[in-house]
Amino acid sequence: MDVSDDLRRIQTILNKIHKNVLEEKWPCMCHDCHDTAVDCHLLMRNGILNFVTENGRLVALRAKKPAAFKQEELPFSFKLVGNREAVSLPIFCNTHDTSLFKEIEDGSFDFQNIRHLLLYSYRTLCSEIRRKEIIVEQLKRELNSNILSELLPIEIIYAKKISIAGLLKGIEDMNYYRNQMETNLQTLSDDFVFLSKPLPLKGIYVSSVSTLFYDEQDSLSEKELNIFIFHLIPQNNYTQLVLGYHKKHVNDRIKKYIKRWESASSKEYGYMLTGLLSQLESWGMRPSIFKQIPKARINKFYAVIASNFNTIRQYPDESLDLFDGIINT
Ligand SMILES: [Zn+2]
Secondary structure, rough: OHHHHHHHHHHHHHHHHHHHHHOOEEEEOOOOOEOOOEOOOOOOOOOOHHHOOOOEEEEEEOOOOOOOOOOOOOOEEEEEEEEHOOEEEEEHHHHHHHHOOOHHHOOOOOOOOOOHHHHHHHHHHHHHHHHHHHHHHHHHHHHHHHHHHHHHHHHHHHHHHHHHHHHHHHHHHHHHHHHHHHHHHHHHOOOEEEEEEEEEEOOEEEEEEOOOOOOHHHHHHHOOOOOOOEEEEOOOOOOOEEEEEEEOOOOOOHHHHHHHHHHHHHHHHHHHHHHHHHOOOOEEEEEEHHHOOOOOHHHHHHHHHHHHOOOOOOOOOOOOOOOOOOOOO
16 A cells, blocks of 8 residues: 555644544533533623624634644634534533623623633633633544554654643633633632733724743743733724733733733734744634635745744744734724
């Protein structure tokens, strides 16, 4: 059998596993609930999605299907996706998806209310944990496949094992913060700090809880990684910027960075945003905004992502303004 036959076999198995994992039933993430999670829309209930979709679609960075050998290629690209695919994951059962977020869903989301900002971030954090769990499941099944373990080169199998270990550590860290958020929501303590301000921007949403600003030196400590909360919440004629962190788990890089947003001018927004977005997956934009970005600029953006991909250090690269002249209102 020649190499191309092997490649085809590998690809077929990867696709099959991918399909099966997507069809998997996941449990509701609410403690002590044994119901099956339904597809939860992260933005639709808040009506936020209306400001970034056109004909029910938006443009988002999406992972390409798992490929057999194209490891050197960037595994992401911009795609036109339906809003269901764009921002929904099986996180909570129907009952909990409604009851947990009632306060911010009935049209009274107050951007200066810390509890509201925390609830909004809590849902994002849970989605981030679930997203990681789904990838772990995919990778585990790949490693369990006898045919794949025969056909895949040893270094790819090794890379998958490393990925699983990294994701599991990530899930552990995220669960720590999930606990912290739940405690804060119950006791009204104030461990989380937010900057929340309106920006004269349009057509982009971001909903992320990440470990951005991580540095090699952080891995020397046994502590949880610092989390960085970042949301862009589009409204009718402005966009609310929300940045946040945990008071007891923060480094100077995060604090300084948030200070910069406090005093940034509208000319800097595009560069600062592009830097963040090159490091995050959970964001999207109106298709008409995407259409206005010159092709060469999009390719530059891919190059920025590629140059930071696979580096441990996670800093925003602010060398490009993807949205120059496009998103300011
Ligand atoms: Zn439930």
